Amino acid sequence: MDRGEFRPVIGITMGDAAGIGPEIIDKALSKEEFYRIARPLVIGDAAVLADALKVAKVNVKIRPVNSSSSAKFEIGTIDVIDLKNINLSELKMGQVQAMAGKAAVEYVKKAVEMALKGEIDAIVTAPLNKEAMNLAGYDYAGHTEILADLTRTENYAMMLVAGKLRVVHVTTHMSMLQACASIKKERVLTTIRLTYEAVQRLGIPNPKIAVAGLNPHAGEGGLFGDEELKEISPAIEEARRMGIAAIGPMPPDTVFLRASRGEYDAVVAMYHDQGHIPVKMLGFESGVNVTVG
Structure with missing residues (x-):
């Protein structure tokens, strides 16, 4: 060639x-x-x-x-x-x-x-x-x-892109019951790291990664679920110690809009529909799915 x-x-x-x-x-x-x-x-x-x-x-x-x-x-x-x-x-x-x-x-x-x-x-x-x-x-x-x-890749994830909005999922094709049970610190941390590295490859040297919560209002301090306190927040803190600009847990009902306006370079979503719905709303005919890892 x-x-x-x-x-x-x-x-x-x-x-x-x-x-x-x-x-x-x-x-x-x-x-x-x-x-x-x-x-x-x-x-x-x-x-x-x-x-x-x-x-x-x-x-x-x-x-x-x-x-x-x-x-x-x-x-x-x-x-x-x-x-x-x-x-x-x-x-x-x-x-x-x-x-x-x-x-x-x-x-x-x-x-x-x-x-x-x-x-x-x-x-x-x-x-x-x-x-x-x-x-x-x-x-x-x-x-x-x-x-x-x-490709025998152990750590990988799905990234959806529509305009300025980039979303990477912690879990994808599984039931909601299984997805909630799969939200663990190490899995969230791995996804944050994969997101950070993927966005860097797109030419953004120090990307800001917003991490969505799992529960309504990101758990509201444990009132609506404790996954944010026990799993998601510790993963974010560990990511920060690694030098990653991770922010959250963010309320899922607002974080995607803010990211689409350029406030964040990517969003880590906890489950399939949480990440897919905003991307398809904003870019149903133009969005793409990128495998990262």
Whole structure:
């Protein structure tokens, strides 16, 4: 690959073949602006991408390639590492299928393999379906867990970004009962540290990290729950001793608004919906999920 003029090679996994991934990829890669900043390489199924053109209604060609070095990255043509793992005649759009779930995981596996070899510079993932993955025999909760497993990463987290708002979760895909039981000092501290390091990589040398409470009004001094006193506050204090500008526990009903206005560089949320709701309210069509760790 010619890297004289650095435009990163972005491996784009196709996601669930029965979902919106193929259509969205076709539409996105039909735009010239994408090729000005990056070199996209889809990892998926060429026949599915070609079939999705009927729905996407864009004028592009689908070109199967064997490697990133053989891709041409030309506007009007989508290069795809074709794993040929979907039987198009058996694919039912909009329906949960084990075939599509298995294929979606295989795309991620191939992308990780290529990234670790330096054949691509980053991975962007189209949506997969957790139920379809489960039917295929995988018990992953989502992309974050797949990437952590394949890279043998012990400490990792999910960061959602929408404009100025960055949110990293202490817990994600589990019941509320399990999430509350999982709020422990070490887990909160690890998430604060991961958040701090991730935001530094975004070019902010000394980020301010707001830490949300778990309970209403961040526990109100123990009146509405003691997780803030027993687990969250000690984690914040330890983070400060490590030189991290951690603030909190902050009342969850106000901290996200303040962060979206630039008062904090990131927010550590305690559970899935606490962090997802504000991000989707502010950036439903523009927000992205970044795996950190």
